[in-house]
Amino acid sequence: MAVTDTEAPVKERSVPKPVFTDAEAGAREFPSSTSRSFNYFTPAKRRATVYEDVTVDIQPDPERHLLQGWIYGFADGTGGYPQEWTALKSSNWHQFLDPNEEWEQTIYRNNANVVRQIHQNLENARAARAFAGWNRGWVTVVERHVGAWSHAEHGIGMHVYLPAQRDAPTNMINNALSVASAHKLRFGQDLILYNLELSEEIDGFDGSAHKDAWMNDPVWQGTREIVETITGVRDWAEAFFAAAVVFEPLVGELFRSEFVMQVAAPQGDFVTPTLMGAGEADTARDQRVARALYSMLSDDERFSAENRAAMQSWLDKWTPLSVAAGRAMQPIWSQPGEKVIRFEDSLEHAQRRFDDLVTALNLKTKDLD
Numbered sequence: 001m002a003v004t005d006t007e008a009p010v011k012e013r014s015v016p017k018p019v020f021t022d023a024e025a026g027a028r029e030f031p032s033s034t035s036r037s038f039n040y041f042t043p044a045k046r047r048a049t050v051y052e053d054v055t056v057d058i059q060p061d062p063e064r065h066l067l068q069g070w071i072y073g074f075a076d077g078t079g080g081y082p083q084e085w086t087a088l089k090s091s092n093w094h095q096f097l098d099p100n101e102e103w104e105q106t107i108y109r110n111n112a113n114v115v116r117q118i119h120q121n122l123e124n125a126r127a128a129r130a131f132a133g134w135n136r137g138w139v140t141v142v143e144r145h146v147g148a149w150s151h152a153e154h155g156i157g158m159h160v161y162l163p164a165q166r167d168a169p170t171n172m173i174n175n176a177l178s179v180a181s182a183h184k185l186r187f188g189q190d191l192i193l194y195n196l197e198l199s200e201e202i203d204g205f206d207g208s209a210h211k212d213a214w215m216n217d218p219v220w221q222g223t224r225e226i227v228e229t230i231t232g233v234r235d236w237a238e239a240f241f242a243a244a245v246v247f248e249p250l251v252g253e254l255f256r257s258e259f260v261m262q263v264a265a266p267q268g269d270f271v272t273p274t275l276m277g278a279g280e281a282d283t284a285r286d287q288r289v290a291r292a293l294y295s296m297l298s299d300d301e302r303f304s305a306e307n308r309a310a311m312q313s314w315l316d317k318w319t320p321l322s323v324a325a326g327r328a329m330q331p332i333w334s335q336p337g338e339k340v341i342r343f344e345d346s347l348e349h350a351q352r353r354f355d356d357l358v359t360a361l362n363l364k365t366k367d368l369d
Contacts, residue, residue, distance in 0.1 A: 044097055051101035057094070059171035064094065081169045086237035087310045089303040093169045096296055098176040099288045107179055111186050114278050118190055122197055125271040131201045137337040138267035139202060140209075143195070145332050146272060147210025148220055149255060150191035152227050153279070156247075157184025159231035160239050167236035176289045177240065183282035194275055219332055222325030223251055229321070237297075241311060242318040244290035245361070248283055249354035250322035255329060256280055258346035266338040291360055298362045308362060315363050326350070 041056045043049070048056075059081070060066045070079030083093070102110075125131065134142075161184060165177030199207035214220050226247060233239040257280050261273045297307040326347060333343040358365050 041094075049101060051103050051106075052097065054103050055098075055172050055175050057171070059174065061094070061170070081167070083169050085167045085169075086235045088237045088297050088307050089300070090297055091300055091302045094172065096170065096172050096176075096293055098172060098179075099292045100176070100179070100285050102179040102285075103175060107182055111182060114186070114281075115190070118194075118275060118278060121271060121274045122194070126197075126201065130269075130271055131198065133268035134202070135267050135337045137335060138264070138269055139205060141267075141332065141335050142198065142269070142272060143206050143209045144213040144217070145210075145219075145255075145335075146260060146276075147191060147195045147207075148213040148217070150188045150195070150210065151214045152223055152252070153184045153188035153191065155227040155231060156243050157181045157188060160227075160233075160243050164236035164240050173293065176293075177236075180240075180244070180286040180289065183286060187279040187282055190275060190278065194272075219329050222321075222328035226251070226318075226321045226325050230318075238314050240290065241294065241314050244286055245294065245357060246315065246318040246322050246354075247325075248287065249350055249357060250319070251326045251329075252283060253280070253353065254326045254346060254350040255332075256283075258341070258349055259329075259333060262346070263333075263336050263338075263340045266340050267336050287357065291357065294361050311361065312363050315358065316366065319365065 043052050062069050073079035161177050161181035165174045168174050168177060195207050198205050214224060230239055230242045256276045260276045264273045298304060300307055330343045355365055
């Protein structure tokens with residue numbers, strides 16, 4: 001039908017038309033593009049654990065999920081979590097999984113259980129008047145030396161493990177180091193609170209003696225020096241290695257396990273070993289992390305030789321300092337009234353555990369004398 005002059009012409013509206021294009025991320029193919037599984041990672045076992053679900057790939061990584069690179073960074077242009085913050089290299093940093101499977105809930109639950117246990121032990125000891133049976137020489141050891149160890153725990157927890165967890169390149173390593181830091185800080189606090197309790201329970205107990213011992217007593221200056229030196233290490237992997245692999249077996253376990261836990265009972269003290277036992281359990285968990293992490297790097301398919309060379313250099317650097325710090329403690333072994341174990345025997349036991357850990361990492365120790 002023809003259009004008459006009286007009909008208005010049909011006007012086409014100017015509406016933007018959608019244009020469909022391939023978004024870069026959506027069009028790209030990944031190894032899991034055809035997968036029908038809801039997991040975007042391969043669990044260690046048949047099914048993912050809660051730990052894996054809440055830690056794996058929670059922290060993004062340009063090598064895995066950030067096509068545009070880091071979306072945040074520092075004022076100098078450094079972005080995210082640079083892998084250059086350590087001399088060690090990995091074909092896949094995300095391969096590391098915490099053997100303890102620690103995450104946010106377990107941190108609070110485990111530490112709460114430890115604090116509750118320590119509190120109950122103190123209450124039982126107070127009710128049984130257990131502190132009255134200590135000999136005077138042991139009281140001096142506890143007020144000066146057991147208290148002094150709190151400074152080492154705080155120094156490593158606050159100024160070694162805590163900075164290291166920020167610099168590590170994956171969420172799984174960050175979480176493990178965060179837990180290690182929490183262990184150290186809690187245990188250091190446990191020792192200080194214990195010191196305050198003893199100040200109330202034992203007449204003449206000098207609650208401030210530990211500060212003088214840490215700052216001035218020659219037996220502690222080697223330990224103080226190595227703790228303060230480790231805090232200045234900027235390579236997060238070296239700092240954790242120096243503390244967990246070298247310092248803890250040769251100094252920490254030497255004092256906590258081979259002295260306090262062996263010597264306390266004959267002095268009439270059945271309370272302090274329970275406190276130190278909590279610290280030893282924490283250290284054992286942290287060392288499982290170190291063993292898993294550095295074994296992974298030592299056996300890396302591409303960088304094993306480079307990593308072993310770097311770790312061997314760290315071992316050669318920190319071992320003599322730790323041995324010297326441990327040997328400086330020798331006079332403490334002669335201070336209790338009841339002599340239980342020789343210092344050389346204690347040192348031998350500590351060195352044996354140290355050798356086992358180092359051997360597991362495919363490294364070699366030199367003569368520790």
